[in-house]
Amino acid sequence: MKNGVVECSVCHSKIISPTSKTVSRAYDRHRSKISSKQRVLNVLLVVGDCFLVGLQPVLVYMSKVDGKFNFSPVSVNFLTEIMKVIFAIVMLLIQARHQKVGEKPLLSVSTFVQAARNNVLLAVPALLYAVNNYLKFIMQLYFNPSTVKMLSNLKVLVIAVLLRMVMKRKFSIIQWEALALLLIGISVNQMRSGPSGPEGAAAMGLPVATAAYVYTLIFVTVPSLASVFNEYALKSQYDTSIYLQNLFLYGYGAIFNFLAIVGIALVKGPSSFNILEGHSKATMLLICNNAAQGILSSFFFKYADTILKKYSSTVATIFTGFASAAMFGHKLTINFMLGISIVFISMHQFFSPLSKVKDEQENAVELVDVQNNIRSKDPFIDMAAGANEEASHRVGHDDRQPLLPR
Numbered sequence: 001m002k003n004g005v006v007e008c009s010v011c012h013s014k015i016i017s018p019t020s021k022t023v024s025r026a027y028d029r030h031r032s033k034i035s036s037k038q039r040v041l042n043v044l045l046v047v048g049d050c051f052l053v054g055l056q057p058v059l060v061y062m063s064k065v066d067g068k069f070n071f072s073p074v075s076v077n078f079l080t081e082i083m084k085v086i087f088a089i090v091m092l093l094i095q096a097r098h099q100k101v102g103e104k105p106l107l108s109v110s111t112f113v114q115a116a117r118n119n120v121l122l123a124v125p126a127l128l129y130a131v132n133n134y135l136k137f138i139m140q141l142y143f144n145p146s147t148v149k150m151l152s153n154l155k156v157l158v159i160a161v162l163l164r165m166v167m168k169r170k171f172s173i174i175q176w177e178a179l180a181l182l183l184i185g186i187s188v189n190q191m192r193s194g195p196s197g198p199e200g201a202a203a204m205g206l207p208v209a210t211a212a213y214v215y216t217l218i219f220v221t222v223p224s225l226a227s228v229f230n231e232y233a234l235k236s237q238y239d240t241s242i243y244l245q246n247l248f249l250y251g252y253g254a255i256f257n258f259l260a261i262v263g264i265a266l267v268k269g270p271s272s273f274n275i276l277e278g279h280s281k282a283t284m285l286l287i288c289n290n291a292a293q294g295i296l297s298s299f300f301f302k303y304a305d306t307i308l309k310k311y312s313s314t315v316a317t318i319f320t321g322f323a324s325a326a327m328f329g330h331k332l333t334i335n336f337m338l339g340i341s342i343v344f345i346s347m348h349q350f351f352s353p354l355s356k357v358k359d360e361q362e363n364a365v366e367l368v369d370v371q372n373n374i375r376s377k378d379p380f381i382d383m384a385a386g387a388n389e390e391a392s393h394r395v396g397h398d399d400r401q402p403l404l405p406r
Contacts, residue, residue: 038303041303041304042304042308045296045299045300045303045304045308045309045312046308046312046315048292048296049293049296049297049300049309049312049313049316050312050313050315050316050319051316051319052289052292052293052296052316053293053312053313053316054316054317054318054319054320054323055289055319055320055323056136056286056289056290056293057136057320057324058320058323058324058327059282059285059286059289060136060137060286061324061328062282062327063280063282063283063286069137069278070277070278070280071277071278071279071283072261072264072272072275072277072278073133073134073136073137073138074134074257074260074261074264075261075275075276075277075279076133076137076279076283076286076287076290077130077133077134077253077257077290078254078257078258078260078261078275079275079287080133080287080290080291080294081250081251081253081254081257082254083287083288083291084246084250084253084291084294084295085247085250085251085254087246087291087295088243088244088246088247088250089247091243092106092107092241092243092244092247093107095241095243106241106244112244115237115240115241115244115245115248116248118237118240119233119237119240119244119245119248119249121229121232121233121236122230122233122234122245122248122249122252123252124226124229124233125225125226125227125229125230125233125249126249126250126252126253126256127252127256128222128223128225128226128229129223129226129230129253129294130253130256130257130260131218131222132219132222132223132226133257133290134260135215135218135219135222136219138215139215139216139219154183154186154216154220155220155223155224155227155310156179156182156307156310156311156314157179157180157182157183158220158221158224159224159227159228159306159307159310160175160176160179160307162224162225162228163228163306163307166228166229166232167228167231167232172355172356174349174350174352174354174355175349175350175355177349178346178347178349178350178355179346179350181342181345181346181349182314182342182343182346182347182350184342185338185339185340185341185342185343185345185346186339186343187339188335188338188339188342227301227306227309227310228306230249230297230298230301231301231302231305231306233245234298234301234302235301235302238302242298242299242302245298245302246295246298249298250294261273261275297309300312307350311347311350311351314343314347315347317340317343318340321336321340
């Protein structure tokens with residue numbers, strides 16, 4: 001890429017490279033023209049995410065023995081990444097077998113190497129996810145499952161700010177108010193509630209409240225960064241197979257978790273290197289749930305968006321709350337019910353048609369200015385502009401088309 005222009009490796013035509021603003025405009029236009037097929041996909045993603053995300057903290061709680069874990073949380077994360085890598089390989093093989101004649105083979109060395117170079121940014125969210133997956137277990141030592149889910153909803157506000165900064169995505173005033181309302185709902189739920197027990201305080205050498213607040217801050221920030229970078233990386237290389245991208249993402253994650261296991265073994269001794277030690281049926285179910293949750297999240301980030309993913313996770317709070325009450329005897333307070341009600345009002349307000357940003361004309365003017373600026377710097381682009389518009393890579397209007405399936 002040079003001067004914001006990228007040359008196609010097949011037809012050698014030059015087109016304007018999509019920027020974060022271009023991706024944002026594509027998403028804004030996509031929201032206003034969602035097909036029935038896309039709506040069905042969104043519903044299936046939300047339903048599946050609600051079930052898996054809601055079940056995850058319950059399985060973590062079931063995996064504890066006397067308030068502690070008999071296994072290494074890092075080993076669970078490593079086995080989860082290995083399972084996701086296997087899934088990505090199997091799906092990639094299936095996809096390669098159903099390729100049409102004339103398409104570039106998915107399993108060729110050149111395709112793999114080029115995709116690996118183009119998707120190297122996936123190493124960033126992979127590292128952040130490795131840290132976040134460990135924090136999920138730590139949070140269970142301080143809070144009950146329903147509280148963990150409500151605290152995780154704080155990520156929505158942080159993600160919105162990061163989307164505005166990283167991907168230049170615009171939100172209307174109504175949508176910002178909806179996010180503020182979501183924060184109020186979470187606060188109502190947390191009134192007169194605190195850590196579920198003293199576990200972990202002695203090990204940390206800190207008061208429970210202090211350690212819990214520190215972990216909460218990290219627990220909210222790290223996965224928010226991971227989600228935004230993951231969405232940006234997946235959408236910026238939209239032509240790459242999602243299974244190939246997942247192979248890179250999960251491969252990086254497996255490497256980072258394996259390095260963590262090696263580091264722990266060096267500190268605690270070779271006996272801690274046994275990654276299967278202390279696992280039970282509950283932890284096996286947890287590994288399967290985490291793997292399915294991670295795979296589903298990749299479809300959210302590439303075919304939907306991060307905000308929808310996090311809002312769907314708030315719906316899982318209902319399942320988590322009632323499940324933890326039925327299975328572990330945790331009480332559902334009036335604050336919990338009021339908080340859930342406010343969260344649903346916030347969700348309706350955020351996705352309401354009245355909350356859409358009406359700036360398509362402004363975006364079109366900005367795109368024309370960018371194109372004119374680039375063409376003025378490159379005479380070849382100016383002379384070949386008409387030809388390129390008729391080529392398979394069209395400039396202008398198509399740059400603002402959704403980077404999403406129709």
